[in-house]
Amino acid sequence: MTEVFNPETVEEAVALLAQHGEAMPLSGGATLIAMRNAALVEPSHLISLDRIPDLRGISRDDGGGIRIGAMTRHFETAACVELTGSLQVLRRAAGMIANRVVRNMGTMGGSVANADPAADYLPALSCCDAVLEIAGPDGRRTLSIHDYIEDWYETALEEGEIITAITLPAPVEVSSTYRKIARVSGDYATASCAMALDPDGQGLRVAIGACGPGPLRDRAGEKALRGKLDDPSAVSEFTSRLVALADPVDDVRGSAEYRLRLIPRLVTSVLSELTTQKEMA
Amino acid sequence: MMAKKVLHSLTLNGEEVEVASVAGATLLETLREDLRVLSSKRGCNQGVCGACTVLLDGKPVRACLTLTARCEGHAVQTMEGMNGDHVMATLQRHMVESGGVQCGFCTGGVLISARELLESDPSPSRETVKTALSGNICRCTGYRTIVDAVCGAAEELSQ
Ligand SMILES: Cc1cc2nc3c(=O)[nH]c(=O)nc-3n(C[C@H](O)[C@H](O)[C@H](O)COP(=O)(O)OP(=O)(O)OC[C@H]3O[C@@H](n4cnc5c(N)ncnc54)[C@H](O)[C@@H]3O)c2cc1C
Ligand code: FES
Ligand code: FES
Numbered sequence: 001m002t003e004v005f006n007p008e009t010v011e012e013a014v015a016l017l018a019q020h021g022e023a024m025p026l027s028g029g030a031t032l033i034a035m036r037n038a039a040l041v042e043p044s045h046l047i048s049l050d051r052i053p054d055l056r057g058i059s060r061d062d063g064g065g066i067r068i069g070a071m072t073r074h075f076e077t078a079a080c081v082e083l084t085g086s087l088q089v090l091r092r093a094a095g096m097i098a099n100r101v102v103r104n105m106g107t108m109g110g111s112v113a114n115a116d117p118a119a120d121y122l123p124a125l126s127c128c129d130a131v132l133e134i135a136g137p138d139g140r141r142t143l144s145i146h147d148y149i150e151d152w153y154e155t156a157l158e159e160g161e162i163i164t165a166i167t168l169p170a171p172v173e174v175s176s177t178y179r180k181i182a183r184v185s186g187d188y189a190t191a192s193c194a195m196a197l198d199p200d201g202q203g204l205r206v207a208i209g210a211c212g213p214g215p216l217r218d219r220a221g222e223k224a225l226r227g228k229l230d231d232p233s234a235v236s237e238f239t240s241r242l243v244a245l246a247d248p249v250d251d252v253r254g255s256a257e258y259r260l261r262l263i264p265r266l267v268t269s270v271l272s273e274l275t276t277q278k279e280m281a
Numbered sequence: 282m283m284a285k286k287v288l289h290s291l292t293l294n295g296e297e298v299e300v301a302s303v304a305g306a307t308l309l310e311t312l313r314e315d316l317r318v319l320s321s322k323r324g325c326n327q328g329v330c331g332a333c334t335v336l337l338d339g340k341p342v343r344a345c346l347t348l349t350a351r352c353e354g355h356a357v358q359t360m361e362g363m364n365g366d367h368v369m370a371t372l373q374r375h376m377v378e379s380g381g382v383q384c385g386f387c388t389g390g391v392l393i394s395a396r397e398l399l400e401s402d403p404s405p406s407r408e409t410v411k412t413a414l415s416g417n418i419c420r421c422t423g424y425r426t427i428v429d430a431v432c433g434a435a436e437e438l439s440q
Contacts, residue, residue: 001284002305004350026348030328033307033346037326046305050351099416101334101341101394186415 002036003045010054010135010164013047017160018137020045025162027071027110030102055109055164058082064170067133070109070163075100077108086128086196087168089176093124093194096178099186109163112148115155115214118188118253122149123209124178126217127194128168136161149214172199175274180209181262183253190254193266197274202227204274206267211259212247229275239264291352293318294362302349309333309344312359320360320389324418331417334390335359341397360389368396371438375430383421391417395431403439407432 004026007013017023023045026032035041049055055071058080066082077083078095097103097111097120111121112132122145130145137160148156157163176196180189192209203226208216221241228234248259286301293316302311309326312318312335324330326345333344336358337351363369372392375381382388391414398405398413405413410431411424419427 001303003285004287004305004348006350006353029346029348029351030343033348034327037307037345046348048348048351099394100397100413101331101343101416102328104340105342105346184415185412 002043004048005045006048006051008051008053010052010162013049013052013162014135014137014160016045016047017162020047023047025049025113027113028073028106029110030098030106031110031114031116049109049162066168066170068108068166068168070112070165071107072109074098074103074106074108074111078103083171085171085173086176086199087171089127089178089194089196090121090124090168092178093120093180093192096120096180102186108166112166113155113157113163115149115153116188117152117213118190118192118210120178120180120189120192120209123192123194123207123215125166125168126207126215127176127196127205129205131167132163133165133167134161135164140164142167145215146217152213154213174199174201175277177270177274179266179270179273181266188253191248191259191262191266193270195267195270195274197229197278198226201275201278202229204229204271206242206270208242208246208263208266210248210253211263212245216242216246218242218245229271235268235271236264239267242267287350289349289353291349291354292356294358295356300349306349307345308335308337308347308349308352308357311349312344312357318359318361322386322389324386329416329418330387331390331394332387334393334417336393341393360392363392366396368399368434368438372396372399372431372434375434375437376427379426379430379433381422381427381430387417387419387421391419391427395434398431399435399438404435405432410435 005016024043026046026048055069058068074094074097083091125145132143134141174197178194180192189210195206221238225238243260243263248256250256284303287304288301290299300315302315312321321335321344322332324332328343328346334341335344410428
């Protein structure tokens, strides 16, 4: 038995979470209700975020930056025409999550909060340098996606805090994309790669998913690679660094060794896709 | 201890219903146990098999992962409420003709997912059909006859 609350403001939701020690926020339920059905969690209270208008919708600020409300469902993100150029990667990732029915349910806030290492949004958000908006008992704060994952399934989200939105810098006109290797369509990733070229086409940003506790980004390596995207030995040096930094595990989706072998192939293949696109444009 | 029950009002297949369910019940529990509406099946209770799929405000969702409280004031549609839907009737006929139904446990979920696909993409390729149905597990048919049925229905409907 779980008592369900339907607050209509963020403040109310945060107060309810503080009031009931065993309470958990509920978004799409695609993970949380599955876990409850399997008796892996037994929350006394569920604080549904579904009726809070503030958490809904995708909007643009004056500077062109994009704010995605935490309750935005995967199907909405997958169809969002504002996510172009450098942000196309996020739209692509959304469209590759699970299947159509689960995309009608799951939300970006829920997925980010759940912090599954194989989830599709995390590498895409890392590649976009996203920022999380958070509300909690001590008020509101923002946090870079790069400081968010602390360990396997451990995040910088404090007790009683909820994610209210994800913000992205204004899109720039460059190619970006998301590639996912999975056993079958609709499965979680064995490994994934989110990539965007720099505005001048001379460098890249890349985040690898499912090969460690959080998205793998090597910003120093990216810097060293600037201006050398067409130099195979520089690219190979960069992917070797990524392999060295990765920390994958063996699981049903693939062995750690297999994942390490996927990384260089993924990166080189996605890079050649993006640079070809650029030449054709 | 008696589990605490809560009253919920929602629209089910076009009719306003008021139903008492255990606090925190899923829509699947409410449908099957409290309303005895049985087309939505409990396969995995994990969102994986698709047998429980129903429409919430016109969009397919997993009834096993949706709380009844979430449906308060919203419209739920199950296979029981699809009589008279032309696309659904065509899909059903093709499923029977091509042998896409064996035990029938997955069939309702398959049909609801297929109907959503045809709404957004009236002439999908076989590959698109397979991807769209990847969240519906069938233990009997081997899928080929299901894909045949959806493609056949799409072809008939687009004529
Ligand atoms: C069959 C199936 C296949 C899937 N395949 C994939 C896949 O391929 N790729 C992928 O990335 N994901 C996949 N998922 C997961 C899916 O994307 C989920 O929707 C997502 O992980 C959780 O989002 P939700 O909105 O449903 O969150 P919920 O299930 O409601 O919540 C998840 C957790 O986050 C907490 N929470 C929820 N919202 C917030 C918030 N705003 N602030 C703080 N905490 C919060 C909850 O308390 C809970 O602990 C799959 C799920 C299913 C059922
Ligand atoms: S019972 Fe809901 S998806 Fe299997
Ligand atoms: S017909 Fe038996 S599970 Fe599909």
